Amino acid sequence: MTASSLFGVEKAIRSAVILGLVGAGGIGVELSTAMSLYRYDLALTIIIVIVAVVVVVETVSSAIRRRIM
Numbered sequence: 001m002t003a004s005s006l007f008g009v010e011k012a013i014r015s016a017v018i019l020g021l022v023g024a025g026g027i028g029v030e031l032s033t034a035m036s037l038y039r040y041d042l043a044l045t046i047i048i049v050i051v052a053v054v055v056v057v058e059t060v061s062s063a064i065r066r067r068i069m
């Protein structure tokens with residue numbers, strides 16, 4: 001159950017990025033705005049944070065799955 005919850009969080013983060021890039025709101029709005037303003041340093045920071053959050057959630061989820069099984 002915990003692994004499924006963490007997967008849901010990871011999926012929500014990825015979805016928020018994609019939806020924001022196409023204009024529906026979410027984390028991707030910040031990324032899209034930074035790119036349109038040619039603030040590539042800020043865009044790179046946002047991308048690094050998104051990747052880091054996804055990797056941390058995946059690592060925690062994997063560790064929990066290993067302990068349970």
